[in-house]
Amino acid sequence: MLRFLCLTLAGTVLGSFALSPLALAQTVNVPFNGTVPGVCTVGQITPGVLAYSTIVSGLATLTSFANLGGVPAAVPVTCNGGVTIRVDGVSLLQSPDNAPDPPGSGWYAEIINPSTNQYATRESSGSSLTAPLAPGSYTLPVNMQASRLLPNNPYAPGNYQYEVQFTLVP
Numbered sequence: 001m002l003r004f005l006c007l008t009l010a011g012t013v014l015g016s017f018a019l020s021p022l023a024l025a026q027t028v029n030v031p032f033n034g035t036v037p038g039v040c041t042v043g044q045i046t047p048g049v050l051a052y053s054t055i056v057s058g059l060a061t062l063t064s065f066a067n068l069g070g071v072p073a074a075v076p077v078t079c080n081g082g083v084t085i086r087v088d089g090v091s092l093l094q095s096p097d098n099a100p101d102p103p104g105s106g107w108y109a110e111i112i113n114p115s116t117n118q119y120a121t122r123e124s125s126g127s128s129l130t131a132p133l134a135p136g137s138y139t140l141p142v143n144m145q146a147s148r149l150l151p152n153n154p155y156a157p158g159n160y161q162y163e164v165q166f167t168l169v170p
Contacts, residue, residue: 037170040079048073048142050160056147060154062162063145073142073164075111077133081170085111085131087122088165090144096158101146104153109144109164120166133168142166 050062051069064070090107092100101107106124111131113120115138118131144164148155 036081039081039170040077040083040168043076043078045076046074048144050144050146050162052155054150058150059147060150061145061147062155062160064143065145070143075140075142076138077140077168078137079133079135079168081135083133083168083170085113085120085133085140086167086169087111087120087128088167089122090124090146091163091165092146092160093163094159094161096156096160102148102153104149105147107144107146107162109142109166111164111166112141112143114138114140130169 048064049071050064053061053063053068055061055068061068064072066072087109090109108121108123110119110121112118113131113133115134115136116132120129120131122128142164144162146160146162
């Protein structure tokens with residue numbers, strides 16, 4: 001009986017090894033994802049020059065447009081990835097009386113992608129356009145125009161300083 005028991009036990013142990021699955025080598029691929037954002041560096045900005053104009057009837061205008069006597073600003077940028085140019089707004093920083101633009105005043109700003117001639121624009125009314133910018137180095141021309149209704153809101157003689165805000169969106 002002991003012999004039978006030993007044989008049964010040996011058969012069970014050996015059978016369990018023979019019937020159990022063997023560990024096999026298995027390859028597993030573990031994915032990783034990442035994004036390198038478009039990053040731009042901005043160089044030394046050349047400020048624009050505003051010219052006074054009343055060429056449009058009923059409006060007094062300070063403008064950087066060359067055809068009206070102004071000079072556009074120049075913003076050198078270098079981008080490692082594609083971005084979108086978005087004009088965020090225009091602010092009056094300084095005026096002879098340090099007062100804000102009066103009601104009925106308006107402004108317009110534009111930035112030109114020099115490689116595609118596409119415009120990013122924004123108006124005081126809220127209307128806006130964006131423009132793509134491919135990787136590379138560019139000098140972006142920036143124009144702006146501020147207007148006041150005549151005859152009630154002329155520009156007083158003196159110095160005015162405006163600022164255009166824009167974002168390069170990755």
